[in-house]
Structures are given as structure tokens and as C-alpha cells.
Amino acid sequence: MTMSTTPPIDEVARDAAARLRAAGLRPTRQRVALVRALFGQGDRHVTAEQLYAETQALDVGVSLATVYNTLHQFTRAGLLRELAIGSGRSYFDTNTGHHHHFFYEGTGQLVDVPGELVQVASVPLPPKGTEVSGVDVIIRIKDGGC
Amino acid sequence: MTMSTTPPIDEVARDAAARLRAAGLRPTRQRVALVRALFGQGDRHVTAEQLYAETQALDVGVSLATVYNTLHQFTRAGLLRELAIGSGRSYFDTNTGHHHHFFYEGTGQLVDVPGELVQVASVPLPPKGTEVSGVDVIIRIKDGGC
DNA sequence: TTCTTCTTTAGAATCATTCTAATCTATTGA
DNA sequence: TCAATAGATTAGAATGATTCTAAAGAAGAA
Structure with a gap:
């Protein structure tokens, strides 16, 4: 029995439509397929092309344009977080909680680092009239060596 | 009298060629022009297009391809640091020392944050066989509001 | 249903960047 | 000083990621 903070796959699949409606998005066939692909297997870091390839393999085809549109809509709705690393x-x-990343320079792979494991102390105040919307810590990994 | 860690503009301009030679690069007209544009006015964050536009305005024309080639050569030589934010x-x-960045989400502008002002404690160890090549902290600024 | 509004889509367009192959230019050595 | 050569520059084509466009398709409301 898998015990994690991620909800079980079945549940995610079942209420994909509800999740979409809650975000103010019509639960179309394409969007439901994307919700399942994205949230059906724990935390992930996907590119548009990767997701497009995955949905091509399914019964429900989704065009690349729709993948892009949907990823941005989901990001705006707070379901996803965009990383331009x-x-x-x-x-x-798919992990929108407080956390940071390992970035493997060789492969471009990203791995989550729980937020609590990185202590950022004394971030300087931004110019007045502005506000800090987030602090990203990227631990770059040089995967050469051996 | 300007007292800073950055060398005075004149000096930079004068020994652009020497700086290039030290990096193992032939001091061509184009590269000298780029060194002057890059290091002649304190710390900067430039894109290839910006630098290209600047050099177009000068007497020494530099093609866009050369701007890209040169930026990468300079980065490899340790004269520049590339930021993919x-x-x-x-x-x-142009600041290759230890520091981090404010990133203005609205404009895409970057501003340096001295390394000492950000204390990153307890970075988790990377998987064995790998090595941390650097830790980047990006403080995202939501410049809306007023 | 039927209408209206939101979605999807193929393909064109765009933007940043890299590649290619031809043309130059620094440097070296006669 | 001059030619040879290794390295540099360049215009333009090619690529890769993403966005745009305009037309055709589906959802929700009446």
C-alpha cells in the first residue's frame, strides 16, 4: 500500500473533471486526458513536447497547440508551476508546494528538493513599491566525474 | 574618484587585447569591440540581441553570429557567466563573482544581489558520484502594485 | 434542439539560437 | 615583407521551442 502525500491515481482520474471545473475550465476530452497524464503518477517535471508525445500514445489525441494552451491555463490556475531553468x-x-530543485546540467533533468531542506536566510528587501513573489533555489549538478 | 572593485573604463578599453590574449583568444577587431561594450561600463546583464544592437551603433560592425560565438567563448574562458532564467x-x-539575482517578472530585468546577502544553509547532498557545481538563488519580483 | 461561447487544431509565423560553407584576417616563419 | 595556414567572421539557411491565426468542433445554457 502506497502511503504518500500524493492522492491515489484512481481518485485523480475520477475527479479530473471536477478539478477542471473548480479551476474554471471546461472539462473537455483533451483537458481530462492531460490532467490524468500530469497528475496520475506523482510529482513530475514535464516539457510540452514530452506531454504531447505521451498523449499521442493514448486513445485521446491532443494537438501540440492544445498542450501548450493547457499547460499555461493550468499554470495560471495554480495547478502547475512553470520552471524556466x-x-x-x-x-x-506538478508540485506547486514550497520546494527547490536539483538541476542536472548534463541531462537537463530536474529533481525536487523539499523546501525545508534549503534554508535561505536574510534575503535582501526588494526596491520599494515591489514585492517578492518567490525565491527559487537551483542547485546545479555537474554530473561528470566517474 | 570612483572606488569600486570594477577596473576603470579606460584601463578596460586599453587592455582589451591583453585580456583576450590571456584568455587564449585572438584580439580581432570584433572581439575587442565586444570586450569594450561588455566590460566598459560596470556590471551588466546583456542578451545577445542587445549586444548586437549596441555594436551595430558603433563603427565596428559585428554580425549576430559573431556576437553569439563570442559570448560563448567568453563564458568558457570565465569572463562571463551565462544566466538562463x-x-x-x-x-x-559580466559579474562572475559570487552573487545572486533579483528577477523582475514584468520586464525580465536582472539585478545583482551580493552573495553575502543571501545565506543558503544546509543544501542537501547531491546523489553520490555527482558534484554541486553551483547554487543559484533567484528572487522573483512581482513588479505590479502601484 | 439551437444558439452562443469557449476549445481545438493544422499550419503558418515568430523568436532565439545554431549551423554551414564561403570569405576574411591574425599570426608565423621564410 | 610576404605567403601560408590556422583561426575568425559572416550571410543566410536551418533548427527548436513556442505562439498566432483563422476555421471547424464541442459544451453549456435556454
């Missing part, structure tokens, strides 16, 4: 592509993180 | 374009930072 290595240059080029964007990653979308 | 907001998605899309890369920024090149």
Missing part, C-alpha cells in the same frame, strides 16, 4: 524549453512542475 | 533568451553576466 536550463535555457530553451520550459518545464512544468 | 526567464524562459526564452539567455543573459550574460
Whole structure:
């Protein structure tokens, strides 16, 4: 029996539509398929192309344009967090809680680091009239060596 | 009299060629022009397009391809640090010392934060066989409000 | 149903960046 | 000083990620 903070897969699949409605989005076939792909297997970091490839393999086809649209809608709705780390592509993180990342420079892979494990002390105040919307810590990993 | 860690502009301009030679790069007209544009006015965060636009305004024309080539050579030589922060374009930072960044979400502007002002405690150890090559802290600024 | 509004989509367009192959130019050695 | 050569520059094509466009398709309300 898997005991984790992530809800069981079945449940996620069952209320994909409810989740979408709660976010103010119509539960279309495409969006339901994307919710299942994204949230059906624990925390993930996916690119648009990866997700597109996954949905192509399913019965429900989703166009690349829709993958992009949906990822942005989900991000706006707070279901995803967008990570623009290595240059080029964007990653979308299904973990929207407080955490940071290991970034493997060689492969571009991202791995979560629980927020509590990184203590950022004394962040300077931003110029007045502005507000800190978040602090991202990226631990770059040089995966060479051996 | 300006007292800073950055060398005076004149000096930078004068020994642009020497600086290039020290990095193992031939001091061509184009590279000298780029060294002056980059290091002649204190710490900067430039994109390739910005630098290209600047050099177009000078007497020494530099092609966009050369701007890209040179930025990467300089980065490899340790003269610049590449920042892939907001998605899309890369920024090149003339400050290669220990520091972090404010990132203005609205404009994409970057501002240095001295390394000492951010205390990152207890970074978790990376998987064995790998090594931490750096820790980047990005303080995202939501410049809305007023 | 039927209408209206929101969605999806293929393909074109865009933006940043890299590649290619031809043309130059620093440097070296005669 | 001059030619040879290794390295540098360049225009333009190619690539990769993403966004746009305009037309056709589905959801929700009446």
C-alpha cells in the first residue's frame, strides 16, 4: 500500500473533471486526458513536447497547440508551476508546494528538493513599491566525474 | 574618484587585447569591440540581441553570429557567466563573482544581489558520484502594485 | 434542439539560437 | 615583407521551442 502525500491515481482520474471545473475550465476530452497524464503518477517535471508525445500514445489525441494552451491555463490556475531553468524549453512542475530543485546540467533533468531542506536566510528587501513573489533555489549538478 | 572593485573604463578599453590574449583568444577587431561594450561600463546583464544592437551603433560592425560565438567563448574562458532564467533568451553576466539575482517578472530585468546577502544553509547532498557545481538563488519580483 | 461561447487544431509565423560553407584576417616563419 | 595556414567572421539557411491565426468542433445554457 502506497502511503504518500500524493492522492491515489484512481481518485485523480475520477475527479479530473471536477478539478477542471473548480479551476474554471471546461472539462473537455483533451483537458481530462492531460490532467490524468500530469497528475496520475506523482510529482513530475514535464516539457510540452514530452506531454504531447505521451498523449499521442493514448486513445485521446491532443494537438501540440492544445498542450501548450493547457499547460499555461493550468499554470495560471495554480495547478502547475512553470520552471524556466536550463535555457530553451520550459518545464512544468506538478508540485506547486514550497520546494527547490536539483538541476542536472548534463541531462537537463530536474529533481525536487523539499523546501525545508534549503534554508535561505536574510534575503535582501526588494526596491520599494515591489514585492517578492518567490525565491527559487537551483542547485546545479555537474554530473561528470566517474 | 570612483572606488569600486570594477577596473576603470579606460584601463578596460586599453587592455582589451591583453585580456583576450590571456584568455587564449585572438584580439580581432570584433572581439575587442565586444570586450569594450561588455566590460566598459560596470556590471551588466546583456542578451545577445542587445549586444548586437549596441555594436551595430558603433563603427565596428559585428554580425549576430559573431556576437553569439563570442559570448560563448567568453563564458568558457570565465569572463562571463551565462544566466538562463526567464524562459526564452539567455543573459550574460559580466559579474562572475559570487552573487545572486533579483528577477523582475514584468520586464525580465536582472539585478545583482551580493552573495553575502543571501545565506543558503544546509543544501542537501547531491546523489553520490555527482558534484554541486553551483547554487543559484533567484528572487522573483512581482513588479505590479502601484 | 439551437444558439452562443469557449476549445481545438493544422499550419503558418515568430523568436532565439545554431549551423554551414564561403570569405576574411591574425599570426608565423621564410 | 610576404605567403601560408590556422583561426575568425559572416550571410543566410536551418533548427527548436513556442505562439498566432483563422476555421471547424464541442459544451453549456435556454
